[in-house]
Amino acid sequence: MTLSEFDAYRPENEPRRKRRRNRPPGKRRGGGNGDGAREMPMVEDVEFADSYYGRPIVKAPPWDDKISAYLFLGGVAGGSAMLAVGADRIGFDKLRRNTRLTALGATIGGTVFLILDLGRPERFHHMLRTFKPASPMNMGTWILSSFGMGAGVVAAIEVDQLTGQKIPLGVLRKVVYAFEKPAALLAAVMGAPLASYTGALLADTSVPTWNGGKDNLSYLFVSSAAMASSGFALITTPTSQTRPARTFATLGAVAELFFSEKLTADMHPVEAEPLQTGRPARKLRWAQALTIAGGVGAALLSRNRIAAIASGTALATASMLTRSAIMEAGINSTKDPRHVVEPQRDRLAARRAKGIVDDSITTVG
Amino acid sequence: MVDFLERPGELMEAYGQDTERKGFFTDTSICIGCKACEVACKEWNQNPMKGDLEILGSSYDNTGSLGANTWRHVAFIEQGQEQIDKARESGARLVGLGMPAFGAPETREPNTTEDLGMPEFGSPGVRIKNKVDNPPNPDTPEFRWLMSSDVCKHCTYAGCLDVCPTGALYRTEYGTVVVQDDICNGCGTCVAGCPFGVIERRDTGTIHTKPDRVDSRYSMDVKHKGTAKKCTFCFDRMVDGQTPACAQTCPTQSIQYGGREEMVDNAKKRVTAMHEKGLTEARLYGANPNDGVGGIGSVFLLLDEPEVYGLPPDPQVPTKDLPKMYKKVGIAAAGMLAAAATAFLGARKK
Ligand code: SF4
Ligand code: SF4
Ligand code: SF4
Numbered sequence: 001m002t003l004s005e006f007d008a009y010r011p012e013n014e015p016r017r018k019r020r021r022n023r024p025p026g027k028r029r030g031g032g033n034g035d036g037a038r039e040m041p042m043v044e045d046v047e048f049a050d051s052y053y054g055r056p057i058v059k060a061p062p063w064d065d066k067i068s069a070y071l072f073l074g075g076v077a078g079g080s081a082m083l084a085v086g087a088d089r090i091g092f093d094k095l096r097r098n099t100r101l102t103a104l105g106a107t108i109g110g111t112v113f114l115i116l117d118l119g120r121p122e123r124f125h126h127m128l129r130t131f132k133p134a135s136p137m138n139m140g141t142w143i144l145s146s147f148g149m150g151a152g153v154v155a156a157i158e159v160d161q162l163t164g165q166k167i168p169l170g171v172l173r174k175v176v177y178a179f180e181k182p183a184a185l186l187a188a189v190m191g192a193p194l195a196s197y198t199g200a201l202l203a204d205t206s207v208p209t210w211n212g213g214k215d216n217l218s219y220l221f222v223s224s225a226a227m228a229s230s231g232f233a234l235i236t237t238p239t240s241q242t243r244p245a246r247t248f249a250t251l252g253a254v255a256e257l258f259f260s261e262k263l264t265a266d267m268h269p270v271e272a273e274p275l276q277t278g279r280p281a282r283k284l285r286w287a288q289a290l291t292i293a294g295g296v297g298a299a300l301l302s303r304n305r306i307a308a309i310a311s312g313t314a315l316a317t318a319s320m321l322t323r324s325a326i327m328e329a330g331i332n333s334t335k336d337p338r339h340v341v342e343p344q345r346d347r348l349a350a351r352r353a354k355g356i357v358d359d360s361i362t363t364v365g
Numbered sequence: 366m367v368d369f370l371e372r373p374g375e376l377m378e379a380y381g382q383d384t385e386r387k388g389f390f391t392d393t394s395i396c397i398g399c400k401a402c403e404v405a406c407k408e409w410n411q412n413p414m415k416g417d418l419e420i421l422g423s424s425y426d427n428t429g430s431l432g433a434n435t436w437r438h439v440a441f442i443e444q445g446q447e448q449i450d451k452a453r454e455s456g457a458r459l460v461g462l463g464m465p466a467f468g469a470p471e472t473r474e475p476n477t478t479e480d481l482g483m484p485e486f487g488s489p490g491v492r493i494k495n496k497v498d499n500p501p502n503p504d505t506p507e508f509r510w511l512m513s514s515d516v517c518k519h520c521t522y523a524g525c526l527d528v529c530p531t532g533a534l535y536r537t538e539y540g541t542v543v544v545q546d547d548i549c550n551g552c553g554t555c556v557a558g559c560p561f562g563v564i565e566r567r568d569t570g571t572i573h574t575k576p577d578r579v580d581s582r583y584s585m586d587v588k589h590k591g592t593a594k595k596c597t598f599c600f601d602r603m604v605d606g607q608t609p610a611c612a613q614t615c616p617t618q619s620i621q622y623g624g625r626e627e628m629v630d631n632a633k634k635r636v637t638a639m640h641e642k643g644l645t646e647a648r649l650y651g652a653n654p655n656d657g658v659g660g661i662g663s664v665f666l667l668l669d670e671p672e673v674y675g676l677p678p679d680p681q682v683p684t685k686d687l688p689k690m691y692k693k694v695g696i697a698a699a700g701m702l703a704a705a706a707t708a709f710l711g712a713r714k715k
Contacts, residue, residue, distance in 0.1 A: 052440060052675030053423045055430055061557035062566045082702065086709035119551015119566050119591030126531040126550045134369035134684055137554045138530035188705075192698030199697065200690040204528060204683045205557035211683055214690050218697035226704055247708035255704075334562075341672045344679035357462040361656040361680060362648045362671060364459045365637045 051337040058206045060334040066113040068324040071198045072228060073110035074144070075221060075319065077103045078191030079229025079248070081151055085188040086244055095245065097158045098236040102229070103187060104155035107148045114144075136200040147194050150187030153179055195225035202330065208340055209333035210326070212271030213263050220259040220322070226252030227291065228319035234298060234312030239305055246298045249315055253295030260284065260322065268343040274329035283325035290318035369687045370522045372659075373540040386540030387603065388625030389612065389663035390632045391514055393674075394639065394647060396619040398425060398439055398512035402611035406437040409599065409610035413587045416569070424510075430675065431515055433567035436596040437611050440674050442511040449509055449646070452669040457645035513674050514620060516611070517542070517563045517596035518651060519662030520682065525555035525564045525595075527684040533593070540625065541598040541662060549592040556593065560658065560680035564595040598662075625662055632664045639666075650676060657681030 051057075080103035087096035115124045127141040157180055160167045169176060199218025202210040210217070230249035234242055264272040274280060297311030333339040348360060373386055406412070415434045421427045424441035431438045444452075523542045526534040533549035536542060544555075544564075555564050567590055599609035607613075612622035621628060629652050639647035646668045651661030657680050671678050 057562050057677050059556050059562040062553040082705035123550035130532040134527045135530045192702050196694045196697035200694050203690050204687055206560040207557050218693040222697040222701040244708040251704045348679040359655040362650055363653050364648050
């Protein structure tokens, strides 16, 4: 086995190391037994027509399920604020109180996860040193902050009333109470983009599976948010006041099922693959089953508190699983360069077939 | 429609200085794989070591890839005759495709006579027959060794810069893309934003050799831990009118540094000259202002398809589609509000 004519000059006395085929990718060869005098071909398989030793082309962001949890809690917060405004209008006081408290709790939880995921958590506020529409992460932080203000005011009022005005607000109490309606409205209005901007946050990246989902991620995420927030309402609130939440849950569940199918259907098959294999696929299957179970439960089992709690839990869990599956599938899609190379080659070829030949990054002259 | 793409020209003008966009031309056909650029970059920027020294089993590349601690990376690829032929064909197919016309191409002067200060023959490889036997192709008949020094592309439309929420990443007055170490909070969005897998958060790294590390007297923190790191185009040298460390140390002029226009010009002349010699495997990467990232600051001359070197074949800055994505965000938000309103229609307190 020779690679070049040079090998003919190799002294005979040293036996050539046996070349092993089909070495599992990523397995490293131990160093140490090569002396510089023997210029051995260092590579087993001389076929990399498609990639550089199978190494990733695009890097995965340093994100994990802390970010999935943030996506999930942001959705819960946004949906809860909407339910709270509706509940206030029709006088469902328990639903209003519980959803307001859920909204603030989820906001705080989500923010904590977001901060913990930073490389320099103490610099979190740097996100607010600029206003930059080109960055969905920056826009999201502004949305989250303004939402948090609104949600904070109304939740504070709820706690104040629950505890019999024990919060030491002093003269500020009047001011805070005066802002109840605008604050509630602010939270509901900002709650919508809070639930949907995360679609752009993931899509506006070079991660193949996320970028390939740019047409559907926002839709999927608001569906998931509607489902999860009403799930929480079903858990926390007695059945006499959950009818709107049940409708919201059912709408969310149906839309979630629809858009999670459409998400993969609209992608390049190689971009969709990470969602259809391994752990993300299992998570998505569970999410689907729980969405159906929870959705049906929310729609039909109206009177039974236990059934309502079970449905609500199923819906919230399904939402979390969906976020986590998409997070993991995205990370996985960066690991194999095939997910980057094949869709890109295909789109380049498609443009060339249409006669667009002046926009390739490789050119001669 | 509004777009969110930041363009180097606009920002550079804002500085009100008389600076030009700087660039590299990395001509991989004359790279000898000495890794001097890797070493010079590490030393000048005091970048920590990545993990422990390991043999990766990928030809002479034991660095692996670009990353937080590796801002220049020399790739080594060993190829047989079949790949050489394929590369030659795929390069030849690019002729006639490609560059938008800046003035009619046929009026462009042939550059055969011009002395670019470059060696006669392009492709790396070991010459075993003498030149007379095998004049147009310096590779051996059945083997060639590709080497290419990769670096941050300093894109015209930089994905990393666009998505950075803190403004830590910015466009310098030289049109380069640099992270401000004291601003970055390590959110990692830029890592996902870069279509080339260049920038990375510095979560690990060592700065001492093993024996040193056990001795606490030498213990020292890794610089800027937890923030995003990548090639700065040696901004600190540039402001003093110096050449970046990697380009200065390169012994073969494989890494050329200068005004970006001039670099693109050199690159075009070089690829034309190579094609005229029958070396049709040569092609430029990133010289086209119409490509998905608007052209790159560090133009490359490659001898095979970009994916062979671990480069994406059709990179696109994700921000290009951001207006469309924001539209979806808006529609989704409106839809959710509508669904919530629907849920409360008809619901009355009993
Ligand atoms: S190559 Fe990546 S890190 Fe470098 S400027 Fe372009 S987008 Fe940013
Ligand atoms: S990690 Fe730093 S440089 Fe990268 S996007 Fe976040 S703040 Fe900007
Ligand atoms: S320009 Fe400077 S920072 Fe960038 S690769 Fe070269 S030596 Fe390293």
